[in-house]
Amino acid sequence: MPKIDVMNYSIYYEIYGNEEGEPLVILNGLMMSTASWTPFIDVFSKYKLVLLDLIDQGQSTKAVGEEYTQERQADMLKEFFQKLNLNKVNLVGISYGGEVAMEFAIKYQDMIRALVLANTTSRTNAFMQDMGKGWEYATSTYDAAAFFKISVLPVYSVKFYEDNLEWMRAREQMFNKTLTPEWYDGVKRLIRSAEHLNVTDKIDIINVPTLLIGADEDTITPLAYQREIQSKIKNSQMVIIRGSGHGSMYERPYEFAGSIIGFLETYDKKITIK
Amino acid sequence: MPKIDVMNYSIYYEIYGNEEGEPLVILNGLMMSTASWTPFIDVFSKYKLVLLDLIDQGQSTKAVGEEYTQERQADMLKEFFQKLNLNKVNLVGISYGGEVAMEFAIKYQDMIRALVLANTTSRTNAFMQDMGKGWEYATSTYDAAAFFKISVLPVYSVKFYEDNLEWMRAREQMFNKTLTPEWYDGVKRLIRSAEHLNVTDKIDIINVPTLLIGADEDTITPLAYQREIQSKIKNSQMVIIRGSGHGSMYERPYEFAGSIIGFLETYDKKITIK
Amino acid sequence: MPKIDVMNYSIYYEIYGNEEGEPLVILNGLMMSTASWTPFIDVFSKYKLVLLDLIDQGQSTKAVGEEYTQERQADMLKEFFQKLNLNKVNLVGISYGGEVAMEFAIKYQDMIRALVLANTTSRTNAFMQDMGKGWEYATSTYDAAAFFKISVLPVYSVKFYEDNLEWMRAREQMFNKTLTPEWYDGVKRLIRSAEHLNVTDKIDIINVPTLLIGADEDTITPLAYQREIQSKIKNSQMVIIRGSGHGSMYERPYEFAGSIIGFLETYDKKITIK
């Protein structure tokens, strides 16, 4: 699979689905990578599905020694789209990826057809900043067990975690085997890149069809955060996935994918009630 | 537009959309009719959209002097489908229509491809029975103003009602002009047909792909009712429309239609997370 | 029990408890009267418990032909307090009574020691206005069964209603036997007196210790209304009674009384955390 040079980064990406379809680009959450979306390749096959690793994610450049913000990710994204001739994209961002998507929309909304923001926030408040500091400590251990218990666990709802304990244990084992110090250092930089996010008062200029997806048991980015975003972006829609924590794509993949596809298939249809 | 004789009823129906598409049948809420869905004809045009007036609704037979239950509606529906050669339908029921859809699924689930239950309940509890009695009083007035304030108002969320006060006034005027004593008497029979609904302990035999749609400000059939249904129907999905009362199709038509279409486009796709 | 002339009204009141205790005055909800508080006489016996029927309630003057607002009730209350030499009262208002209590506090807060606002709102929004119109229709029937199903039922949570169905039936019977056309007409005037309530932007001048009591299943004055009041009144406290509808005093009398007494016993104590 290809990499492409964008700004001073080498960006890894994968393209699936219908080459003639509308581009559907998914921006990963903090600890995710293109690989996280493998289960969704079939369900999104109607679209030209573009997955990519952001700076410091997966197989893209590790920006060792660099300090950057999510705006940098957005700028990288713009050039990435240009180089791939993606002129009008359906842009889906989850968590960290949703934050990048908002930064992107603020600067480059002409390149967006429709926008989906899932389990995300428009501001890293002091609570989240300090939670991020806790996660940074966890990355510093280079210890999968510690990192999993501290930083991965809160991604899930209590019930999902309990019902899927063996899967959780297997994931922790997989973390233990595959994650390198370079990966942990990358996560730390990603956390820092989000530390000063504050676009709450800027997103009201976003004027593309927008869907907010929340989850009723998300404790990392609670529903109130997405409601606030919805209140700022004119005519935006919002659905709540029932019985899910922050990681709605893992916990309730059908509701997650269905909400996105349903939105993309309907937002430009005419429905006149009043 | 056509009528068809089913059992001893003349059933009015309308068909739209793609004649070759999968059938998508919508079952109305109590006070609704085929006409209520006119705004949705475009958005559902990929499907063979089948709208119908249940017994005592719209232009179908007024069952004067008859006592019946929602199971009768389900039996009528089965014959209606057979006569129209609708063998495998996507069945969407909202409120009263969702109750009929569950009665239908319990007896005839082989005729269902996928099931959507919106803003509905599996049991008419004592509170709802007495609320129904209050609505019966309201129908007895044959007075649109009284009926609207007592029985229509609670369908909406507070904010939607306030934000759309002129539309509400216009609707009340329309009620005042168009509703006949026969219509009110029909509503009363419909209320009574739902009075003893109790399928909570029967729906666990439903084994078709099922989506529950709830609304976070629905006070007529609160979220707890749909959560209970979800807990009974294996592998069922549930999304919550944010910022809506009971009448989610009116208040948030895009989220309503998008949730249905997203579900229908994805439920049979393979997504393997674990 | 005594009546006293206040303005041009004859106001019925009852006094219980400790003659030397701090005055604790309870302002009734719309359909309530002094008699509603009989079960609470013991629990509040440490205080000088003052119950009264507001204008058009219970045994006080029926203000036939008069149009008035809740501010009139507040003005009446001020004179009532003066005539009874109640200089500094603990003022508890539930629902309608809470609205009167806010009107009173805005004009006469020097007469208040501490304020409790239960299941109430600072504004009669358009939804509530029209709900009130529905209740007016119900009063016009002079029919206890209709009135109960339309106007009393929503006071309760679904579970409480179902669990106490016999008590509900008994109450309806009691309504049927005891309520007179004069009573129904009085309720109609009370509804109208609240129709234009809007003190949301005035209550920020209230500077007495204040407790908000909400109930998690109150659909008449949902929690959001009390949260808004709390956000306006500086340093105000708020507790939520779990598992209760609008009529928290009936549904959860111990939590209701306990919250009031706990507040009154603690608000002036020194607790310094930070």
Next chain:
Amino acid sequence: MPKIDVMNYSIYYEIYGNEEGEPLVILNGLMMSTASWTPFIDVFSKYKLVLLDLIDQGQSTKAVGEEYTQERQADMLKEFFQKLNLNKVNLVGISYGGEVAMEFAIKYQDMIRALVLANTTSRTNAFMQDMGKGWEYATSTYDAAAFFKISVLPVYSVKFYEDNLEWMRAREQMFNKTLTPEWYDGVKRLIRSAEHLNVTDKIDIINVPTLLIGADEDTITPLAYQREIQSKIKNSQMVIIRGSGHGSMYERPYEFAGSIIGFLETYDKKITIK
């Protein structure tokens, strides 16, 4: 202040308030100690207020090398009460202390007058067990900054944390100065003592007046946990403190203390609604 030998532990305790009053015993949360309650001495002064450090808390014995459960704390408590001639106590437990209180009530409820369970759970589920493992890692750092960000931060609601950031920083500084490796090791043992708590199916034998206190933004022991406890303990009451996280005693001390005192002053009064 005195210590007393109980079983093989030296238990530190403090007694305040009214020597003739009913005993009110408060059981600390995990990271708390008698010192945490200094701000509440005045508000509870009507009672004989008994504060104590449980095993491994504050100035009581550090049980180095010992493995124990919360049932051991309960057994210790029983002997502690006997030695101090506390025959019938009002027992308040917050979080970890609430868990000990339930263990105590299951075995020794004859010694309880009334029971208050705040921000607690009847079972350490798999999610909480792993969260506990994350906290254990945090204690292993002996680093106040890491420990605070990982284990203390989630105790608070987002808004409280943000509004009181300086206080949070000061607390972290205080942690940094005062906490010893022995303290961290003690916390680790306390966490482990709660790891296998599961009294959900035993608490239905509790037959003393019981109040549950929850907080609407508690993400460590969410409301659902206290609702479950309430559903098991007959006639138990429940109030929810509005706008608070897990540490309700810190965030909303007045509502916290008021709820306890209101309950203790009213639970044995006669209120007959039905």
